[in-house]
Amino acid sequence: MEHGWLKIHRVLLEKPIWTEATPEQKVILMTLLMMANHREKQWEWQGEPFTAQPGQFVTSVPSLVKKCGKNISLQKIRTIRISNR
Known part of the structure; x- marks a missing residue:
């Protein structure tokens, strides 16, 4: 895992993806954001080159x-539904 920091704009607090999310959904969202490559x-997998x-x-x-x-x-991850309005 990469080290460093993650910059998140405060406007996220006003978006439905945040305001309508449960605490568990917020944990999942923040985890996904932290996992994204900067x-x-x-890398290579089974002899095939891949790029993210x-x-x-x-x-x-x-x-x-x-x-x-x-x-x-x-189950919480598989069934997550977050509004995209």
Whole structure:
């Protein structure tokens, strides 16, 4: 995992993705934001080269469950619904 900081604009507090989210959904959202690459990242998997651009990342649901921590279950992540208004 990369080290460093994450810049989040305060306007997020006014957006439905934040105001209509449950505490668990907010934990998941912040975890996803922290996982996003801040620069291009390249790797090889099964002999194939892959590239993730800034803002992208590759993960699995079980890995996300571990990163989110206590009280975030596999089912909560699989069924998350956040408004995109």
